[in-house]
Amino acid sequence: MISCVICKEGIYKDGSTTVTLERESTIIVVKAVPAMVCTNCGKYILSEEVTEYLMKLLDQAVLHGAAFEMLNYAA
Ligand SMILES: [Zn+2]
Incomplete structure (x- = not known):
């Protein structure tokens, strides 16, 4: 068990949570x-793996030149 910081x-x-x-x-x-x-x-912690995946999604959105994207996490 980990206590909340x-x-x-x-x-x-x-x-699960929603990340912006x-x-x-x-x-x-x-x-x-x-x-x-x-x-x-409601404070959340993301694993390194999840953080890396989110960074990839962000990279792709930046490459598309998207101003705003709403996505579902799909592992
Ligand atoms: Zn807490």
């Missing part, structure tokens, strides 16, 4: 991202 009351549990990423003039919102989510305050 933000609220110090909750613990992290397997769940921004670079230059591109914003992407990715839904259903697997994460460890605090039971108390």
Whole structure:
């Protein structure tokens, strides 16, 4: 069990969250991202693998020149 670093009351549990990423003039919102989510305050932690994948999605959106993209996380 890992205690939450933000609220110090909750613990992290397997769940999913929505992540918003921004670079230059591109914003992407990715839904259903697997994460460890605090039971108390909703603070989440992403694994290195998930973070790398999100960075790839952001790279692609920037390459497309997209201003805004809403995506579903697909592992
Ligand atoms: Zn918390």
